[in-house]
Amino acid sequence: METVKTQDIGLNDLPWILEYRPERCTLCGSCTAACTAGAIRFERERPGNPARKAGGEEGSTPGPRVVVRQSTALERACMGCGMCEKVCPGRAIRPVRNPDHRFPIVGRAHGPIKRGGRTNLNVQRTLDAIVVGRISQMTDPALDSERHTFDLRAPLGRVMLPRELPLRVRGDSLELEESTPPVSWIYPAIFSDMSIGALSTRAWEAIALACAYLNEQCGLPVRMCSGEGGMPVRLLESEKLRYMILQIASGHFGWNRILRALPRMKADPAGVLIKIGQGAKPGDGGLLPAAKVAPHIQAIRGVPRATLHSPPNHQGLYSIEESVQKMHLSLNAAFGFRVPVAIKCAASATSVSVYNNLLRDPYKICGGFFLDGIQGGTGAANEISLDHTGHPIVSKLRDCYMAAVAQGLQGQIPLWAGGGIGMTGNAAADAFKMICLGANGVVLGKLLIQLLGCVGNEHGRCNACASGRCPTGICTQDPRLVARLDVDKGAESIVNYMLTFDSELRKLLAPVGNSSLPVGRSDALVATDKAVADKLHIQYAC
Amino acid sequence: MLRIETLHDHKRMSTQEVLLAIENAVEKGETEFDIRASGQHDIGGPLWNKSGGKLTFLVSNPGQRVGAMCLPGTEVVVNGPAPADVGWLNAGGRITVRGDVGDTAGHCAAAGVIYIGGRAGTRSGSLMKHDPLYDPPELWVLKNVGSFSFEFMGGGKAVVCGCGCEGLASVLGDRPCVGMVGGAVYFRGPVGELPPDVRCLPLTAEDVAFLDGGLEAFLEAVDKPRLRGELSAWENWRKIEPLPFDARERETPLSTASYRARQWIADGIFGDVYPDDFRVQGLVARGDYRLRVPLWNNDGQRCRDCRLCVRACPEHAVTRKEEDGKAIYLSDDARCIGCGLCAGVCPCAVWTMR
Incomplete structure (x- = not known):
């Protein structure tokens, strides 16, 4: 037997320990075959195992006994995804969270920890300290959520004040004297920007499929943002492009094919989103580990196989004014000023200043301000960024809205908020509260892949998105794993969830008595936490 | 016969004064009333004669809820129009309004008969129901009803004759029968879009027998007997019924697999760069x-x-x-x-x- 030394990594150093019951194990091999981490393998049992002695009569099972053993290698550490438990016919194995683990220490002793998922340290739920407390009870009629006609539409694009509209009376008719900024009225939930590098082809396609299905079969004008990794050309050249918001981020990945597809586009895209930063890892730029840079990604992005970093800033943008000028103007122009162009920033202590600047935009070419909070997800980031940088979204969204209100400019540049929406599964409630606080709509990301089957959570489960070993075939480019994902079933889960979201949104609108989205109707909310109430300027109740 | 004049020298009796005067008289055995109202509410119910005699009310210019909560043995006749909630919660009375009526006529009526000699407002017949211990309620309207009519209807029979409705897009207004789970609405004339959980059918012999049997009394009550012939052309009538509960399975939506096969980009959006079966x-x-x-x-x-x-x-x-x-x-x-x-x-x- 090898000598074990104190500095050797042991099982108890790892975040997950597999609880294995050999007496239930049938040696079917399913767990070891399914484990993408390579965390388990069969080994010959050492003599004297009491469990085995108690299990059967001496000599009744010929041959050596083998058992499932967990690896102590850091690079093969169990990530808690639970696929072994799922496939085990005898309930013989399952991962158990290890409260005493030393992974943050021993992991960093081997270099920076990179992973996907959400922040695992900032999981506070401000939205759960808020309830819809202003109910129509004799003051005004509540609406019938099932049968009332609701107008659940949110603007994407610069909304002009009535007095700013270039209208002129000519004879008996009112005419626009010049063109006005493009505005689309879309569903108040956008499928967020997860790139085709971050997600597998099947996962990305399932979300796009669900988006188109919701538009064409269910009448919900949901839009999906491409993420920064470019777009599949077949989609660019399809009518379905109308549901897609194209993203441009600091790496400008994929824009060559987008531009080349311009002459063959049958429809305008739904919008363009300039990504400045991302809530999950603000200031850290995009990251696509080499393990995920598959040939099709290399082609679409125009790069060889390598770990791809997007710079943390747009090179050549040095001020808010410049970003408006260069990025907004150019992308507006690229689509003939027909397509709204919006900008996405990580929520930050500075967000209000940025929003104020955008609100002063004299060219009226900023079509939306997307704020992404610290609880947003990502496919790959340094854990230091995930856990320790960022800004909670709720109060920042509220601050921005209130800043616009103070100038009488609310509603002109739509506010879209993301980052942790639907973290507990209640996206409609989260969305409704954010809207009451001033958002025009919300952005959903992590929730969508959870609907596809992602088992990751913000308590350190799985989070293997950066490793290429996603056990559900969602955040990987390994064809063997991608093949695990059922596109149709995944799309169906998203569709059904969104139909539920829609009916739940009505269930919240009805008691408040609003037929349309209650943007900024903070009187509808009460907080059961005094600090939250004070910060958000809503009523406190207890 | 007790006549109540509700206006004396520019002084108007309150609703409470009128209703208490009626109640006192009923208590003393009066059975016939002639109420010259000036907008007083709730005339006609719930009242009953202790010896089981019939109560009749001839009412002019009533306020809201004439015949509301009306009991069997009561007849209310309004010789002219009436505002909202005629026969609301009617529990067995026979209520006739010869003119138009306001909104929610027959709302929640569960028994008795309501005859309207003109048009009825929005949400007429909503939440009508049928208590199996008693005969189903009936609501007859000579002309048309307003929007959201027969919402959540749970039972009873409604008849909308569609007279004087030329050029109207729907004799049942917009969005009729939403949430309807029981009863039947007979109508003559065009109808707007119906919700998916009701169906519109031609009349059966049984339906014709019901309409034929009730039409004469209705036309008599609203003083339009000459319309009998025109309204008896049964081929111009139709009936709305809710789908039976078990048949309400929603249409199976197109599966995402079929959608992908038929309406999605062939071979997938990555088919050119990532072949996938x-x-x-x-x-x-x-x-x-x-x-x-x-x-x-x-x-x-x-x-x-x-x-x-x-x-x-x-x-x-x-x-x-x-x-x-x-x-x-x-x-x-x-x-x-x-x-x-x-x-x-x-x-x-x-x-x-x-």
Whole structure:
């Protein structure tokens, strides 16, 4: 037997320990075959195992006994995804969270920890300290959520004040004297920007499929943002492009094919989103580990196989004014000023200043301000960024809205908020509260892949998105794993969830008595936490 | 006959004064009333004669809820129009309004008969129901009803004759019968879009018998007997019924698989850069989809030919062959799941997983 030394990594150093019951194990091999981490393998049992002695009569099972053993290698550490438990016919194995683990220490002793998922340290739920407390009870009629006609539409694009509209009376008719900024009225939930590098082809396609299905079969004008990794050309050249918001981020990945597809586009895209930063890892730029840079990604992005970093800033943008000028103007122009162009920033202590600047935009070419909070997800980031940088979204969204209100400019540049929406599964409630606080709509990301089957959570489960070993075939480019994902079933889960979201949104609108989205109707909310109430300027109740 | 004049020298009796005067008179045995109202509410119910006699009310210029909560044995006749809630919660009275009525006529009526000689407002007949202990309620309207009519209707019979409705897009207004779960609405004339859980049918012989049997009394009550012939052209009538509860299964929506097959980009949006057959592999897969593959390498001649691997393999993928008198072991890719049991049991490390 090898000598074990104190500095050797042991099982108890790892975040997950597999609880294995050999007496239930049938040696079917399913767990070891399914484990993408390579965390388990069969080994010959050492003599004297009491469990085995108690299990059967001496000599009744010929041959050596083998058992499932967990690896102590850091690079093969169990990530808690639970696929072994799922496939085990005898309930013989399952991962158990290890409260005493030393992974943050021993992991960093081997270099920076990179992973996907959400922040695992900032999981506070401000939205759960808020309830819809202003109910129509004799003051005004509540609406019938099932049968009332609701107008659940949110603007994407610069909304002009009535007095700013270039209208002129000519004879008996009112005419626009010049063109006005493009505005689309879309569903108040956008499928967020997860790139085709971050997600597998099947996962990305399932979300796009669900988006188109919701538009064409269910009448919900949901839009999906491409993420920064470019777009599949077949989609660019399809009518379905109308549901897609194209993203441009600091790496400008994929824009060559987008531009080349311009002459063959049958429809305008739904919008363009300039990504400045991302809530999950603000200031850290995009990251696509080499393990995920598959040939099709290399082609679409125009790069060889390598770990791809997007710079943390747009090179050549040095001020808010410049970003408006260069990025907004150019992308507006690229689509003939027909397509709204919006900008996405990580929520930050500075967000209000940025929003104020955008609100002063004299060219009226900023079509939306997307704020992404610290609880947003990502496919790959340094854990230091995930856990320790960022800004909670709720109060920042509220601050921005209130800043616009103070100038009488609310509603002109739509506010879209993301980052942790639907973290507990209640996206409609989260969305409704954010809207009451001033958002025009919300952005959903992590929730969508959870609907596809992602088992990751913000308590350190799985989070293997950066490793290429996603056990559900969602955040990987390994064809063997991608093949695990059922596109149709995944799309169906998203569709059904969104139909539920829609009916739940009505269930919240009805008691408040609003037929349309209650943007900024903070009187509808009460907080059961005094600090939250004070910060958000809503009523406190207890 | 008790006549109540509700206006005296520009002084108007309150609703309470009128209702108390009626109640006192009923208590004393009065059965016939002539109420010259000036907008007083709730005239007509719920009242009853102690000896079981019939109460009749001739009312002019009533306020809201004339005939509301009306009991069997009461008849209310309004010679002219009436505002909202005529016959609200009617529990058995016979209520006639010869003119138009306001909104929610017959709302929640569960028994009795309501005759309207003109038009009825929005949400007329909403939440009508049928208590099986009693005859179903009836609501007859000579002309048309406003929007959201017969919402949540749970029982009873409504008849909308569609007289004087030329050029109207719907004699039942917009969005009629939403949430309807019981009863029937008979109507003559065009109707707007109906919700998916009701159906519009031609009349059956039984329906015709009901309408034919009730029409004369209705037209008599609203003083339009000459319309009998015109309204008896039964081919111009239709009936709305809710779908039976069991038949309400929503149309099966197009599956996402069919949508992808028929309306999505052929071969997928990545078909040009990432060929995919879209077949779904389980967590335990074979062939090329295995995460690890066993390799038998006996270059060091360590294999003791113990056959443990053959016995251990859960998929019977490992086979033993002899070549030139030497044992060799093979794993069949089509069966192997890459579990590594062969490598796990092997005492000589001839099997490895890669």
